[in-house]
Amino acid sequence: MNKNIILYALFLVLCVQPTKAYSVFDFGYSDLENANPTQLVYNIGVYSFLGILQYLLVSAIFEWKNPMPKNKLRMENIKREIKYGTTQIFLQVAYSMIFYHYVYPYCQWYRYYTINSYGLLNFGYGMVFLYIWTTVLGYWVHRIFHFRFLYKHVHSVHHSFREPTAFGYCATHPLEGISEVNTVLHLAELIIPIHPLMTLFFFEYITVNEMMGHDGGEYDHSDHYRHHLYYVVNYGDTIMDEFFGTVYNSKNYPIKAKCTYVESIEDRTEAIFMKYK
Ligand SMILES: [Zn+2]
Numbered sequence: 001m002n003k004n005i006i007l008y009a010l011f012l013v014l015c016v017q018p019t020k021a022y023s024v025f026d027f028g029y030s031d032l033e034n035a036n037p038t039q040l041v042y043n044i045g046v047y048s049f050l051g052i053l054q055y056l057l058v059s060a061i062f063e064w065k066n067p068m069p070k071n072k073l074r075m076e077n078i079k080r081e082i083k084y085g086t087t088q089i090f091l092q093v094a095y096s097m098i099f100y101h102y103v104y105p106y107c108q109w110y111r112y113y114t115i116n117s118y119g120l121l122n123f124g125y126g127m128v129f130l131y132i133w134t135t136v137l138g139y140w141v142h143r144i145f146h147f148r149f150l151y152k153h154v155h156s157v158h159h160s161f162r163e164p165t166a167f168g169y170c171a172t173h174p175l176e177g178i179s180e181v182n183t184v185l186h187l188a189e190l191i192i193p194i195h196p197l198m199t200l201f202f203f204e205y206i207t208v209n210e211m212m213g214h215d216g217g218e219y220d221h222s223d224h225y226r227h228h229l230y231y232v233v234n235y236g237d238t239i240m241d242e243f244f245g246t247v248y249n250s251k252n253y254p255i256k257a258k259c260t261y262v263e264s265i266e267d268r269t270e271a272i273f274m275k276y277k
């Protein structure tokens with residue numbers, strides 16, 4: 001069977017499954033009376049397990065499709081990515097669960113926003129807002145992480161993966177994942193009425209997009225792989241990079257980054273090898 005069909009089918013299953021799990025267990029009881037520490041610990045355990053499972057499976061599919069040889073160097077790189085990545089997912093889940101248990105119930109939208117009163121129009125404008133919000137803040141939070149102090153103490157962990165794989169999308173310093181994704185999304189929930197399921201949908205969307213970016217293949221829509229090769233280009237969505245003049249321009253980089261996984265890339269035509277040419 002065509003590899004692409006298997007990939008898309010697995011994507012659908014893997015992305016929908018955690019969404020359902022969250023909706024049944026989390027948002028049905030999310031109020032102050034029921035927010036007890038035992039439930040919190042249970043949720044952190046269950047959802048970090050599901051999240052890590054999803055991370056490993058979907059990233060493995062990307063890696064299976066990636067034309068780079070699975071040599072010792074690449075496998076060492078993946079092992080290191082998984083070490084940071086699994087820790088990061090556990091921390092992100094814990095952070096978000098604490099937010100939903102102890103912060104979100106105080107938010108003024110919370111009682112109004114039961115699943116039944118959740119209209120299509122609200123869904124539409126919430127999603128547009130989330131798209132703009134995450135595109136703008138995602139770009140700027142990342143750029144701020146490139147300021148000297150933050151780069152040295154936080155963001156350099158992520159950039160230690162110069163030629164990342166899909167597994168590396170969340171291989172960061174603990175502070176980075178939490179501020180770049182979770183805090184940005186939860187802040188939006190405090191500003192306008194956004195149902196947690198919309199946040200989750202966006203979280204999944206960002207996750208898959210980020211995996212594609214770090215895989216560096218044909219689905220790397222905002223050319224994030226080159227951000228790892230050249231550091232100061234392609235910080236976020238291409239719209240933002242074009243607007244702020246940080247999009248990659250081959251004229252500025254006459255000396256191309258070297259591919260450490262293969263000897264020669266001359267005859268390779270796959271999307272990922274084009275990033276080195
Ligand atoms: Zn960066």
Ligand SMILES: [Zn+2]
Pocket residue numbers: 158169214224228
């Ligand atoms: Zn990255």
